[in-house]
Amino acid sequence: MKNASESEPMTQSTMIDPFGRTIDYLRVSVTDRCDFRCVYCMAEDMTFLPKRDLLSLEELDRLCTVFIEKGVRRLRLTGGEPLVRKNIMHLVRQISRHLKSGALDELTLTSNGSQLERFAGELADCGVKRINVSIDTLDPDKFHAITRWGRLEKVMRGIEAAEEAGLKIKLNTVALKGFNEDEIPDMLRWAHGRGMDMTVIETMPMGEIDADRTDQYLPLSLLRAQLERQFTLKDIPFKTGGPARYVEVAETGGKLGFITPMTHNFCESCNRVRITCTGMLYMCLGQDDSADLRAALRASEGNELLAEAINNAIARKPKGHDFVIDRRTSRPSVSRHMSVTGG
Numbered sequence: 001m002k003n004a005s006e007s008e009p010m011t012q013s014t015m016i017d018p019f020g021r022t023i024d025y026l027r028v029s030v031t032d033r034c035d036f037r038c039v040y041c042m043a044e045d046m047t048f049l050p051k052r053d054l055l056s057l058e059e060l061d062r063l064c065t066v067f068i069e070k071g072v073r074r075l076r077l078t079g080g081e082p083l084v085r086k087n088i089m090h091l092v093r094q095i096s097r098h099l100k101s102g103a104l105d106e107l108t109l110t111s112n113g114s115q116l117e118r119f120a121g122e123l124a125d126c127g128v129k130r131i132n133v134s135i136d137t138l139d140p141d142k143f144h145a146i147t148r149w150g151r152l153e154k155v156m157r158g159i160e161a162a163e164e165a166g167l168k169i170k171l172n173t174v175a176l177k178g179f180n181e182d183e184i185p186d187m188l189r190w191a192h193g194r195g196m197d198m199t200v201i202e203t204m205p206m207g208e209i210d211a212d213r214t215d216q217y218l219p220l221s222l223l224r225a226q227l228e229r230q231f232t233l234k235d236i237p238f239k240t241g242g243p244a245r246y247v248e249v250a251e252t253g254g255k256l257g258f259i260t261p262m263t264h265n266f267c268e269s270c271n272r273v274r275i276t277c278t279g280m281l282y283m284c285l286g287q288d289d290s291a292d293l294r295a296a297l298r299a300s301e302g303n304e305l306l307a308e309a310i311n312n313a314i315a316r317k318p319k320g321h322d323f324v325i326d327r328r329t330s331r332p333s334v335s336r337h338m339s340v341t342g343g
């Protein structure tokens with residue numbers, strides 16, 4: 001059998017879903033585990049998958065390679081916290097061969113930043129150019145409160161290491177009513193002052209948590225109106241391939257993205273699917289339907305069954321999500337946690 005690191009010429013096909021959308025973006029959750037317990041994401045006593053259920057790094061690489069053959073051009077590793085998966089850099093290095101061959105345009109990560117100090121240099125060396133780092137506040141005590149287990153100074157050292165390694169950073173901030181809405185202008189100045197773009201995100205009702213999401217939910221239309229009292233925001237057509245709509249902030253010269261699944265549905269331009277660390281393929285972040293690729297992966301050494309399972313799943317990709325923040329019921333719209341698919 002050929003070694004996975006041997007470069008082979010690859011012919012790529014195209015995946016098109018029933019609504020004519022080209023699927024060329026794969027998000028891979030490499031672990032459901034995390035060293036933080038953000039209150040809007042997980043319960044403090046979250047139960048994680050047993051290790052025996054995880055795909056091996058070799059299996060994850062094989063899955064990614066099949067998706068790239070099927071037309072994926074951008075790949076994002078996420079989690080849980082992707083950088084806490086054991087030997088994660090082995091997978092990053094393996095996948096990076098597709099950057100070198102030209103089959104993949106971008107390999108990137110979404111991370112809480114806690115392990116960046118250790119890994120930033122190696123990520124850059126593997127061809128990662130930009131990463132998203134999630135921070136909801138710049139106040140160390142509030143940071144500890146929202147992440148339950150996180151230390152802001154460690155994340156800051158990670159950001160410095162990433163900057164030194166030449167990685168472009170985008171800051172992800174979940175907008176939370178009564179928690180950080182007043183702080184977002186300062187965070188924006190801070191991020192833009194360091195040359196980072198920023199995106200703000202509406203809370204999505206996924207997975208049981210200890211808190212009540214209806215209390216935390218802040219529609220970004222309101223936040224935008226608040227920001228417009230201090231800043232001049234100009235809509236721009238800038239796109240990263242993700243769901244954010246961007247504005248340019250005249251006073252800082254930086255870009256601010258709004259991810260608004262609740263107030264403005266962006267599903268018509270959806271280009272992505274997700275795989276979990278157990279090999280489940282989710283065709284939509286906001287729906288339960290999934291396909292078990294692990295069975296197809298393990299059923300034979302060849303990739304024909306896998307390719308067929310992927311085709312069948314893409315043919316079922318739904319038009320969009322049904323997220324609602326409903327005050328009458330505290331039940332989330334989707335029962336699985338965000339950390340299963342990594343957002």
Ligand SMILES: Nc1nc2c(ncn2[C@@H]2O[C@H](COP(=O)(O)OP(=O)(O)OP(=O)(O)O)[C@@H](O)[C@H]2O)c(=O)[nH]1
Pocket residue numbers: 076078110132170172199201240241242243244259261270272285286321342343
């Ligand atoms: N509803 C919905 N939310 C998404 C989707 N993709 C990403 N998000 C959310 O967007 C937020 C930021 O996700 P990231 O992993 O940083 O990715 P991104 O902002 O799409 O990435 P880039 O634009 O490529 O930088 C997270 O809260 C995700 O859950 C999607 O397809 N649907």
Ligand SMILES: C[S@@+](CC[C@H](N)C(=O)[O-])C[C@H]1O[C@@H](n2cnc3c(N)ncnc32)[C@H](O)[C@@H]1O
Pocket residue numbers: 034040041078079080081082110111112132133134172173174201202203204205206338339342343
């Ligand atoms: C699930 S995390 C996984 C990657 C990494 N651990 C991190 O925090 O960046 C990906 C993104 O989803 C966001 N997120 C988590 N739960 C969310 C929710 N219920 N609604 C909206 N965004 C959420 C996080 O803030 C983070 O930016």
Ligand code: SF4
Pocket residue numbers: 034035036037038041042079080081112134339
């Ligand atoms: S948002 Fe990211 S860092 Fe926070 S608990 Fe979820 S997976 Fe962990």
Ligand code: SF4
Pocket residue numbers: 243261266267268270271272283284285286287318319320321
């Ligand atoms: S909610 Fe579903 S359809 Fe909408 S953008 Fe996200 S993955 Fe695509």
